[in-house]
Amino acid sequence: MKNLSALFIGLLFGLGLVVSGMINPAKVLSFLDIFGAWDASLAFVMGGAVVVTFFGYRWIGRAGKPWFDIKFRFPTTTYIDNKLIIGAVLFGIGWGLVGLCPGPALAAFTVEPWALLVFLAGIAGGMILTNMFNTKQSL
């Protein structure tokens, strides 16, 4: 059930990206272009999602455990360090260069397979390299 629910939820998330227009890099870049011909519509995507999650997470909090698992895994890290800031700055640069963050990049794959293959290969490579570096540091 855990796997089946993940497939259904991934599909719902992806359809949300399609319906909202987040899947289209040109639209995302117009949203990020606040000093140009700003397309503010995508602010409603984050706004709508955050409101649902805000109330939804509180509703879930009343249950003792998830439907198909043993516990809720809410993040517990609270500190702010240079790694968080530098990571966010880098992610923003990559997002601003192409107009796709990881979720929409997965969703756009079947529509523009060649471009997304290169972009996703870059993401995978960057993640593996950073993982290797992190493991080395913690040894």
Add this chain to the structure above:
Amino acid sequence: MHEYVLALIGGLMIGTAAVLLMAANGQIMGVSGIVKRLLPPVATDWHWRALFVLGVVLSPLIASIFTGELPVVTITNNPFVLLIAGLIVGVGTVMGNGCTSGHGVCGLPRLSIRSMVATGTFMLSAAITVFLVRHL
């Protein structure tokens, strides 16, 4: 339908997905984290992660059954830009522990200061990047 209405409906769907993933599986819906743990060193609970990714990948095809056409995806065809930007996104999301879905959709409603700082930072960084590319 007006694009603002579609954006809101899409946002409500994304939020619902985030709530369901916590309610059903007890997991934060952070795409970069989900993808990261599918790559070496692969997490032991990779099955649900792979199926989540499969669901996202299949979504435009499912949408096209209802609309009769694939969604519009207008993207650069410069492989160099795609690869470098991808690399930066990969490094940045692992260093910063999350992307738009994890820090934005899931972190902001939890009132996590960490996610607020991360979201503010990557939104600003992305806007500055677009400004530099388009207007300078």
